Structure formats: structure tokens, C-alpha cells
Amino acid sequence: MNTPRLVTTAAELRAATTELLNKAAAGNPSRVPTLALVPTMGALHEGHASLMGAARADNDVVTASVFVNPLQFDDPADLERYPRTLDADLELLGRAGVDLVFAPSEEEMYPGGAPLVRVSAGAMGTRWEGAVRPGHFDGVLTVVAKLFHLAAPAVPARFRAYFGQKDAQQVALIRRMVADLSFNVEVVGVPIVRAADGLAESSRNRFLDAGQRQAALVLSRALQLLKDRAAAGEPLDLPAAVELVSAQPGVELDYFEVVDPQTLEPLPGDAGQPLAGPALALLAARVGPVRLIDNALLP
Numbered sequence: 166m167n168t169p170r171l172v173t174t175a176a177e178l179r180a181a182t183t184e185l186l187n188k189a190a191a192g193n194p195s196r197v198p199t200l201a202l203v204p205t206m207g208a209l210h211e212g213h214a215s216l217m218g219a220a221r222a223d224n225d226v227v228t229a230s231v232f233v234n235p236l237q238f239d240d241p242a243d244l245e246r247y248p249r250t251l252d253a254d255l256e257l258l259g260r261a262g263v264d265l266v267f268a269p270s271e272e273e274m275y276p277g278g279a280p281l282v283r284v285s286a287g288a289m290g291t292r293w294e295g296a297v298r299p300g301h302f303d304g305v306l307t308v309v310a311k312l313f314h315l316a317a318p319a320v321p322a323r324f325r326a327y328f329g330q331k332d333a334q335q336v337a338l339i340r341r342m343v344a345d346l347s348f349n350v351e352v353v354g355v356p357i358v359r360a361a362d363g364l365a366e367s368s369r370n371r372f373l374d375a376g377q378r379q380a381a382l383v384l385s386r387a388l389q390l391l392k393d394r395a396a397a398g399e400p401l402d403l404p405a406a407v408e409l410v411s412a413q414p415g416v417e418l419d420y421f422e423v424v425d426p427q428t429l430e431p432l433p434g435d436a437g438q439p440l441a442g443p444a445l446a447l448l449a450a451r452v453g454p455v456r457l458i459d460n461a462l463l464p
């Protein structure tokens with residue numbers, strides 16, 4: 166197993182990145198090396214391992230960051246109980262062949278306290294997840310912008326950043342930020358990893374008991390129903406999928422919509438017609454103590 170190098174300051178991160186990129190370029194000065202950044206909040210699972218695997222397969226140097234970002238939590242209790250498992254995370258990152266792990270303290274990331282100037286996610290950040298977690302996406306974009314600056318190569322290299330499609334609104338907003346604010350990074354989206362029972366992997370799944378987990382499976386079943394209909398060229402019949410979830414005891418649906426995959430604007434109802442183009446089915450539900458999100462690209 167490779168042991169990733171753990172760095173905790175911006176200066177150490179820059180020095181180690183430069184050293185590894187120079188090593189990757191040595192002997193072939195005409196080849197531009199590639200650097201991948203995989204931002205996480207730790208408590209790593211198979212979903213994260215898949216991001217690391219995708220980054221490892223395509224890049225010379227892979228950096229993962231582990232930082233529970235207080236700016237993106239509107240609920241102090243949620244921040245307080247967010248799982249922190251750095252030793253186990255380092256083992257998973259080692260197995261995944263990651264080169265560098267950046268695990269800064271809060272003081273290192275926000276030396277002057279919470280930043281006064283932040284990235285605004287605009288209107289796209291106030292719907293769906295943003296409607297229930299006010300300020301969440303401003304907090305996400307602010308920390309991701311900082312991580313892009315801190316992890317970016319200081320020597321000639323291509324820079325890529327990897328995000329999971331499980332957080333569909335997050336990755337759509339990060340793509341917009343990169344385009345709108347001209348960040349020099351290529352955003353790569355990685356498909357959702359599911360457990361064998363169909364539940365999308367999430368650090369918060371550990372808070373579900375067996376009954377709650379069983380109830381939560383209705384979410385992936387409802388999304389699969391839409392995927393099957395879209396694949397068969399049939400009308401989606403979203404209301405029937407919504408009804409399937411609503412009828413499940415212990416699951417309180419927050420939203421379930423079919424939206425444009427880039428803008429996340431709702432698409433008009435199918436009016437008995439098959440889908441006319443790519444779409445994203447997006448949902449969130451409360452199951453016991455946990456709020457779960459899931460989605461499916463259609464068809």
C-alpha cells in the first residue's frame with residue numbers, strides 16, 4: 166500500500182505538489198504532467214474511493230483534501246456530529262494510490278475567521294438543496310475556490326478536479342463557477358456509487374438503523390423506475406414515482422423533480438410524451454435522523 170504524504174499547510178502543499186510534478190516531468194520535458202484534486206470532507210467510503218480511482222487512472226499526481234468546511238453548514242448540530250475519521254481516511258487514500266493529502270485546520274483555511282468576501286452561488290444556489298440549507302452553496306463554492314487556488318500547480322501542468330454526481334447540484338454549480346469566473350481547472354464528474362442494496366453511498370448513511378435503511382431503498386427504486394421508462398422511450402410519469410416514495414412509511418419526501426441537467430430548472434411535465442432530451446431526476450428525503458439526496462441522469 167502506498168502511504169500518501171500528509172500536509173496541513175498551504176506552503177507544504179505547494180512545495181510537495183511542485184516536487185511531485187517536477188518528478189513526473191523529469192526525463193520528458195516536452196510532456197505536460199497532470200495534477201488531480203479530489204476535495205472531500207472525510208469519513209471516506211466507496212463513493213470517494215471511486216473518485217480517487219478515476220483521478221488516479223488519468224493523472225500523474227493526485228491530491229485529496231479532507232476538510233469539514235464550517236461555512237457550508239447552516240445547522241450547527243449537523244456540523245458538530247459530522248463524522249471525522251482521519252486515520253481510516255488515510256488508509257483508504259493509501260489503498261487508492263493518492264499521492265498527497267491536504268488536511269488543513271480551520272485556522273489554516275480561514276486565518277482571519279469566517280471570510281467576509283465569499284463566492285455567491287446566485288439563484289441556482291437557492292433552489293433544491295439551497296432552499297433547505299440557506300447559504301450552503303455559497304459556503305461550498307467559497308471553499309472550493311480556495312482549494313483550487315491552494316492546490317493549483319505552480320509549474321506547467323494540467324489541473325483537473327473530481328466531484329461526485331451524487332451531489333448533482335454541487336457539481337453543476339462548480340462547473341458554472343469555473344466557467345463564469347474563468348478558473349483554470351477542468352471539472353470531471355464521476356458517476357454515483359451505490360451499495361449492493363441500491364442506496365447511494367453517503368457518509369451520513371451510518372446514522373440509519375436497519376429499518377430506516379430498508380425504507381430509504383424506495384428512493385433508488387423510484388429513480389430506477391424513471392430510468393427504465395426513459396430507456397424504453399416511454400413517458401416518465403413522475404407523479405407515479407412521487408407516489409411510490411410518498412407511500413413509504415418513514416420516508417418524508419422533500420422534493421422530487423425532473424430538471425435540466427445544467428441549469429437545474431424544472432422541465433415541463435411529460436404530458437404523456439417520452440423525454441425530448443437529457444434530463445436529471447433529483448430528489449431529497451428525510452429518513453429518520455438523516456436527510457438523503459439522490460438523482461439519476463435520464464435516459
Ligand SMILES: Nc1ncnc2c1ncn2[C@@H]1O[C@H](COP(=O)(O)OP(=O)(O)OP(=O)(O)O)[C@@H](O)[C@H]1O
Nearest residue numbers: 205206207212328329331332357358366367368369
Ligand atoms: N455515492 C457517491 N458516489 C459518487 N461520489 C460521491 C458519493 N458520495 C460522495 N461522493 C462525492 O465525494 C465528494 C466528497 O463528498 P462528501 O465528503 O461530502 O461525502 P458525502 O458522503 O457526500 O457526505 P455527505 O453525504 O455526508 O454529505 C463529493 O464530490 C461527492 O459528490
Ligand SMILES: CC(C)(CO)[C@@H](O)C(=O)[O-]
Nearest residue numbers: 204205206234305308332
Ligand atoms: C466539495 C466539498 C468537499 C466542499 O467542502 C463538499 O461539499 C463535499 O464533500 O461534497
Ligand code: BAL
Nearest residue numbers: 206237238301332335
Ligand atoms: N456532499 C455535500 C456536503 C454537505 O452535505 O455539506
